Amino acid sequence: MSDTTSQPVSQQTSRNLFQQLELDMRLLGMIGAFVILCIGFNIFTDGRFLTPRNLFNLTIQTVSVAIMATGMVFIIVTRHIDLSVGGLLAVSSAVMAITQTDILPTALGLGFDHPLIWVVTIFAGLAVGTLIGALQGWLVGYHAIPAFIVTLGGFLLWRNVGWFMTDGQTIAPLDATFLKLGGINGTLGEFWSWVIGAIAAVLSVWGLWMGRKSRAAHGFHVKPMWAELTVMGIVAGAILGFVAVLNAYHIPSRKLKRMFEARGEVMPEGLEVGYGLPISVLILIAVAVVMTVIAKRTRFGRYIFATGGNPNAAELSGINTRLLTVKIFALMGFLCALSAVVASARLSSHTNDIGTLDELRVIAAAVIGGTALSGGLGTIYGAILGALVMQSLQSGMAMVGVDAPLQNIVVGAVLVFAVWIDIQYRKRLGTK
Amino acid sequence: MARNPHRNAGETPLVEMKDISISFGGVKAVDHVSVDLHPGEVVGLLGHNGAGKSTLIKILSGAYAMDSGEIRVNGNKVEIHTPRDARAQNIETIYQTLALADNLDAAANLFLGRELVTPFGLVDDAAMESECRKIMGRLNPNFRKFSEPVSALSGGQRQSVAIARAVYFNAKILIMDEPTAALGPHETQMVAELIQQLKAEGIGIFLIDHDVHAVMELCDRASVMKNGQLVGTVEIDDVTDDDLLSMIILGKKPGEAAA
Numbered sequence: 001m002s003d004t005t006s007q008p009v010s011q012q013t014s015r016n017l018f019q020q021l022e023l024d025m026r027l028l029g030m031i032g033a034f035v036i037l038c039i040g041f042n043i044f045t046d047g048r049f050l051t052p053r054n055l056f057n058l059t060i061q062t063v064s065v066a067i068m069a070t071g072m073v074f075i076i077v078t079r080h081i082d083l084s085v086g087g088l089l090a091v092s093s094a095v096m097a098i099t100q101t102d103i104l105p106t107a108l109g110l111g112f113d114h115p116l117i118w119v120v121t122i123f124a125g126l127a128v129g130t131l132i133g134a135l136q137g138w139l140v141g142y143h144a145i146p147a148f149i150v151t152l153g154g155f156l157l158w159r160n161v162g163w164f165m166t167d168g169q170t171i172a173p174l175d176a177t178f179l180k181l182g183g184i185n186g187t188l189g190e191f192w193s194w195v196i197g198a199i200a201a202v203l204s205v206w207g208l209w210m211g212r213k214s215r216a217a218h219g220f221h222v223k224p225m226w227a228e229l230t231v232m233g234i235v236a237g238a239i240l241g242f243v244a245v246l247n248a249y250h251i252p253s254r255k256l257k258r259m260f261e262a263r264g265e266v267m268p269e270g271l272e273v274g275y276g277l278p279i280s281v282l283i284l285i286a287v288a289v290v291m292t293v294i295a296k297r298t299r300f301g302r303y304i305f306a307t308g309g310n311p312n313a314a315e316l317s318g319i320n321t322r323l324l325t326v327k328i329f330a331l332m333g334f335l336c337a338l339s340a341v342v343a344s345a346r347l348s349s350h351t352n353d354i355g356t357l358d359e360l361r362v363i364a365a366a367v368i369g370g371t372a373l374s375g376g377l378g379t380i381y382g383a384i385l386g387a388l389v390m391q392s393l394q395s396g397m398a399m400v401g402v403d404a405p406l407q408n409i410v411v412g413a414v415l416v417f418a419v420w421i422d423i424q425y426r427k428r429l430g431t432k
Numbered sequence: 433m434a435r436n437p438h439r440n441a442g443e444t445p446l447v448e449m450k451d452i453s454i455s456f457g458g459v460k461a462v463d464h465v466s467v468d469l470h471p472g473e474v475v476g477l478l479g480h481n482g483a484g485k486s487t488l489i490k491i492l493s494g495a496y497a498m499d500s501g502e503i504r505v506n507g508n509k510v511e512i513h514t515p516r517d518a519r520a521q522n523i524e525t526i527y528q529t530l531a532l533a534d535n536l537d538a539a540a541n542l543f544l545g546r547e548l549v550t551p552f553g554l555v556d557d558a559a560m561e562s563e564c565r566k567i568m569g570r571l572n573p574n575f576r577k578f579s580e581p582v583s584a585l586s587g588g589q590r591q592s593v594a595i596a597r598a599v600y601f602n603a604k605i606l607i608m609d610e611p612t613a614a615l616g617p618h619e620t621q622m623v624a625e626l627i628q629q630l631k632a633e634g635i636g637i638f639l640i641d642h643d644v645h646a647v648m649e650l651c652d653r654a655s656v657m658k659n660g661q662l663v664g665t666v667e668i669d670d671v672t673d674d675d676l677l678s679m680i681i682l683g684k685k686p687g688e689a690a691a
Contacts, residue, residue: 313532318514376534376535
């Protein structure tokens with residue numbers, strides 16, 4: 001048996017400090033690309049790109065696509081595709097808009113801004129999204145209609161079902177509590193943002209530590225202690241740094257004054273209040289954590305990747321790949337509906353064209369994030385970073401003043417280029 | 433016969449496949465075939481490509497559902513509709529294609545469909561890797577690549593992962609579909625030794641092979657198929673290579689050929 005694992009001694013000793021950290025090179029590459037992008041735009045906009053205000057906006061603009069991109073990872077990993085996510089978002093948004101402005105307040109007589117409205121509305125939206133997703137998954141899994149066709153049909157179908165239901169009208173205003181889930185209208189404020197940031201930092205460090213302990217207990221290789229501590233430091237620092245940036249974006253003093261006046265108080269002179277973590281970002285973080293746990297630590301996730309790697313082998317191992325397909329598409333539908341909550345709340349209304357072209361953004365985010373269309377490979381954090389890179393490109397170019405057609409030309413070229421880089425990277429890894 | 437005491441004692445066979453038929457689109461892939469297997473016995477399944485031997489065995493492993501016939505394990509009639517049913521009867525299969533998910537590591541493949549979980553129901557990768565290291569240490573002590581996807585492994589290493597998967601879960605009945613097709617001479621010898629060892633532990637093995645010499649060396653009996661039908665089952669000690677070849681090619685048992 002040829003042994004390709006043993007490296008020459010000279011290479012062993014040249015393992016530099018950086019390699020000993022044992023970081024994910026793909027992740028580093030993407031973060032590197034993102035940082036270069038940000039610095040580039042910052043130079044071209046005379047420092048307007050890397051401001052707390054812009055970073056805050058960038059974050060809340062990314063949430064909707066990023067939530068869906070995590071679901072698209074599972075779809076693409078199992079060698080399917082979903083072209084209907086924009087349509088699904090639209091129909092879920094339509095259902096929720098009607099539920100909160102018509103059915104609940106008028107037909108059921110709860111009145112406007114009743115505390116139950118936002119809960120019931122979201123529940124209805126998520127149920128509709130999940131059911132439609134499951135239906136599409138059933139057609140793909142049990143009837144062997146290619147996912148491309150089922151969701152191409154869904155692409156036309158669901159958006160227009162939403163249109164039909166709302167008679168094409170824009171629906172506003174939405175429930176006041178519901179609107180808090182959109183972004184700038186619902187933030188935690190500085191104190192609670194720090195609390196959540198601190199908890200997240202502690203949990204991450206604890207998770208890394210427990211992982212190390214578990215490996216050590218089984219006698220497996222662990223990285224050197226200093227490297228482990230450095231990684232913990234970077235992770236905790238990144239989380240707290242993110243909170244610091246969001247807290248540094250202050251509520252404009254006029255708006256703050258109005259908020260005090262509304263409560264019948266007088267604003268103290270020179271008061272500065274930061275926005276802090278938007279609730280929509282918390283939703284995205286929760287989705288990211290749950291989806292990562294599903295991907296890495298559950299049987300469901302293991303079967304998704306096994307099926308993507310070798311559908312035949314998965315079936316012979318006793319995995320019900322048909323039911324798996326239904327579950328994956330249902331999960332995608334659920335996430336589309338969740339994105340619909342965030343998107344319609346951010347725009348403060350439901351419109352017919354909500355989520356238009358999102359299917360392409362979502363697929364692009366997943367693919368830029370390293371999800372291989374050939375199946376079996378992809379990460380949740382990659383897809384979220386991919387969404388962030390796409391959004392930065394788009395809004396950065398808008399800030400620089402690039403013409404609209406040029407913006408799309410660049411985004412399209414970047415998508416193809418990113419996948420080319422990824423293929424080159426994998427080729428090298430394969431021949432190593 | 434001394435090397436196969438159970439069968440002569442008239443004990444219940446480990447597996448009986450009786451009168452099995454299956455057809456695909458009007459073609460009878462397996463046509464009223466009956467075979468059996470006793471504990472500690474190796475039965476070779478021989479035949480040309482398309483003779484129906486792989487199809488017959490996929491019925492036993494749950495990959496195909498038969499049209500008619502009956503399967504008995506230890507004398508009890510069992511229903512095998514899915515691979516899960518077969519595994520529940522301690523029937524394990526090493527497929528010709530190995531059936532490995534190339535993007536997962538050895539431990540994930542070893543436990544695919546039967547993952548070890550923590551008390552919270554999450555998959556316990558560390559425990560699975562630890563178990564994987566134990567069994568690989570027994571089967572293939574040179575195996576080192578535990579954290580890489582199996583696509584990075586050599587043919588022999590991949591084969592040992594597939595074998596480990598069949599052996600780890602206390603198989604009573606083992607199906608090997610051309611286990612040495614992709615292997616070099618050294619690894620083929622390893623598989624032969626493993627078969628002897630499993631035999632000694634009382635496991636019954638169906639061995640599908642093209643190579644008549646391998647069958648003569650490893651098997652106690654051989655069942656030959658042609659065009660979906662069973663030509664016959666013979667004791668290896670009673671026949672020569674040429675007898676088996678003429679069964680495969682002409683579809684006649686040695687006695688009939690003389691008549």
